[in-house]
Amino acid sequence: MITPRTASGVLELLPAEQIAFQRMLDTIRAGYERFGFLPVETPAFEVSDVLLTKSGGETERQVYFVQSTGALEKAAAQPDPGLPELALRFDLTVPLARYVAQHEHQLAFPFRRYQMQRVYRGERAQRGRFREFYQCDIDIVGSGELSVRHDAECPAVIHAIFSDLDIGSFTIQLNNRKLMRGFFEDLGIAGEQQAAVLREVDKLDKRGPEAVRATLRAEPFGLPEPVADRVLDLVTVRSTSHADALAQLDKVEGASAGSAVLAEGVAELREVLELVRAMGVPESDYALNLAIARGLDYYTGTVYETTLDDHPEIGSICSGGRYDDLAGHYTKSRLPGVGISIGLTRLFWQLREAGLVDVAESTVQVLVPQVEESLLSEQLALVTELRHGGINSETVLDGGRLGKQLRYADRAGIRFVVILGPQEVEAGTVTVKDLRRQDQFTVPRAELLRALRVELAQPLV
Incomplete structure (x- = not known):
C-alpha cells in the first residue's frame, strides 16, 4: 500500500477551511471588479525562454520545469538537451508582461487587469513557506505613459478589500523609490552599492535600526558614520497623520542637496497622498514609511506595503508599486504600470495560525x-x-x-x-x-x- 500524502510546501484544506479560503478569494475578486479591473488567466506553464527573461535572480532559480514522459526520453538520448521547453510560472507579473506584449494591439489602455491563480516556486521546505500558492494581483498598464494618479488607486483598492475581509485594523505604508534614489545619490551612494544599501534598509522593521546601522558601517558597505546616520535618519521616518506625512516630505526635500530625482519622488508622493485621501481612505489607515524599498530594479516609483496593526509579526499582507517598463523583454513599446499583489495562501495560513480566521459554515443550507x-x-x-x-x-x-x-x-x-x-x-x-x-x-x-x-x-x- 502507498501511504497517502501530499508533497511538502502545499496547503490542502478540509471542506470547512476551503470554504473560508474560497470566501476570501470571492471577497478579493469582488473588490477588484468593483474598482473596474478585468479578469485575465494565463497558462500554468510558459515557454521557458519566455518565462526566464533574465538570469541570476533568486526567484528564477526556484523554477519548476515541465516535461512529458516522451520529452524526458528524448532528452536522455541527447548529449546536451538544454533546458526543458516549458516551465511553471513563478509569479503572475512575467506572464502579464508576455500577455500584454502579445495582445498589445487588441487591448484598451490603460489596461486594468486582475488575476487570481496559483504560482509555483521551489522554495526550501519550511513552516509557512509554500511551493504552490495563490497570488491575487491587479495591475494598471499604460501605453507610452501612465499618470502617477493611478498610483493612488492601489491604496484605495487595498483599503476596500481588507475592510471587507474584516481581519483587523491595518496600515497601508507608502514610499517612493525616486525619493530614496535621489537621497542616496546626494550622499554619494550609487550603482551596485546603492542597490545593496536598499536591500539592507528594506530589512529595517525586521532587524531594527541599530543592526542596520552596524551593517552599513561594516564591510562591504563601509559607509562613513555621518553617511550611515543620515541614511538611518531617512529610513526611520514614519508619519502619524496626513498632515505629518506632508510635513515629513517637506523636511526631506528641504535637507536635499538639490537632487532632481529626489524632488520628483517627493512631488509624486505628495500627489499620491492627496489623492488617497480624496478617494476616501481614512488617514488613520495609511502612512509614510521611508524604509520600504520593495526589491531592487523592478520598482521605480511609488511602493506599498500593508501590515496588520495588531499582528506586525505576520509582515506585509499586500505589497506592490510602480514600474517604468513592464514588457521590455518582449516589445519595443514602453508599457509603464502600477500594481499590487496579495499572496493569499500564505496570508490565510498566517491568519489561521494567529486565530484570526475560523472555519466556515457549509455552503449547503x-x-x-x-x-x-x-x-x-x-x-x-x-x-x-x-x-x-x-x-x-x-x-x-x-x-x-x-x-x-x-x-x-x-x-x-x-x-x-x-x-x-x-x-x-x-x-x-x-x-x-x-x-x-x-x-x-x-x-x-x-x-x-x-x-x-x-x-x-x-x-x-
Whole structure:
C-alpha cells in the first residue's frame, strides 16, 4: 500500500477551511471588479525562454520545469538537451508582461487587469513557506505613459478589500523609490552599492535600526558614520497623520542637496497622498514609511506595503508599486504600470495560525432527508423547489434511519433539515429543524421559501 500524502510546501484544506479560503478569494475578486479591473488567466506553464527573461535572480532559480514522459526520453538520448521547453510560472507579473506584449494591439489602455491563480516556486521546505500558492494581483498598464494618479488607486483598492475581509485594523505604508534614489545619490551612494544599501534598509522593521546601522558601517558597505546616520535618519521616518506625512516630505526635500530625482519622488508622493485621501481612505489607515524599498530594479516609483496593526509579526499582507517598463523583454513599446499583489495562501495560513480566521459554515443550507421511500417523488420535488428558490440544498437518495440522516447534517455543517413525512404531506406542511439553534417549527409548504430566507437573514447569536 502507498501511504497517502501530499508533497511538502502545499496547503490542502478540509471542506470547512476551503470554504473560508474560497470566501476570501470571492471577497478579493469582488473588490477588484468593483474598482473596474478585468479578469485575465494565463497558462500554468510558459515557454521557458519566455518565462526566464533574465538570469541570476533568486526567484528564477526556484523554477519548476515541465516535461512529458516522451520529452524526458528524448532528452536522455541527447548529449546536451538544454533546458526543458516549458516551465511553471513563478509569479503572475512575467506572464502579464508576455500577455500584454502579445495582445498589445487588441487591448484598451490603460489596461486594468486582475488575476487570481496559483504560482509555483521551489522554495526550501519550511513552516509557512509554500511551493504552490495563490497570488491575487491587479495591475494598471499604460501605453507610452501612465499618470502617477493611478498610483493612488492601489491604496484605495487595498483599503476596500481588507475592510471587507474584516481581519483587523491595518496600515497601508507608502514610499517612493525616486525619493530614496535621489537621497542616496546626494550622499554619494550609487550603482551596485546603492542597490545593496536598499536591500539592507528594506530589512529595517525586521532587524531594527541599530543592526542596520552596524551593517552599513561594516564591510562591504563601509559607509562613513555621518553617511550611515543620515541614511538611518531617512529610513526611520514614519508619519502619524496626513498632515505629518506632508510635513515629513517637506523636511526631506528641504535637507536635499538639490537632487532632481529626489524632488520628483517627493512631488509624486505628495500627489499620491492627496489623492488617497480624496478617494476616501481614512488617514488613520495609511502612512509614510521611508524604509520600504520593495526589491531592487523592478520598482521605480511609488511602493506599498500593508501590515496588520495588531499582528506586525505576520509582515506585509499586500505589497506592490510602480514600474517604468513592464514588457521590455518582449516589445519595443514602453508599457509603464502600477500594481499590487496579495499572496493569499500564505496570508490565510498566517491568519489561521494567529486565530484570526475560523472555519466556515457549509455552503449547503438545507438537507432534505428521506423519511419514506414511497415519498421519494415528493421529496425530490421539494428539494428542486428549494434550489429554484436560491437555497443551496442537498437530499438523501438512499434512505436510512432519520436520526442517522440528522447526525450526517450536523457533522457536515448543514444548518437546516426540512422534513417531509406522511403527516406533513397530508397537512400540506413541512417541519424545519434548525440544528444550530436546536429548534424546530412547522410551516405551510407554500411559505417554506419565505420562512427559510427570513431565518437565513438573521444573524446567529
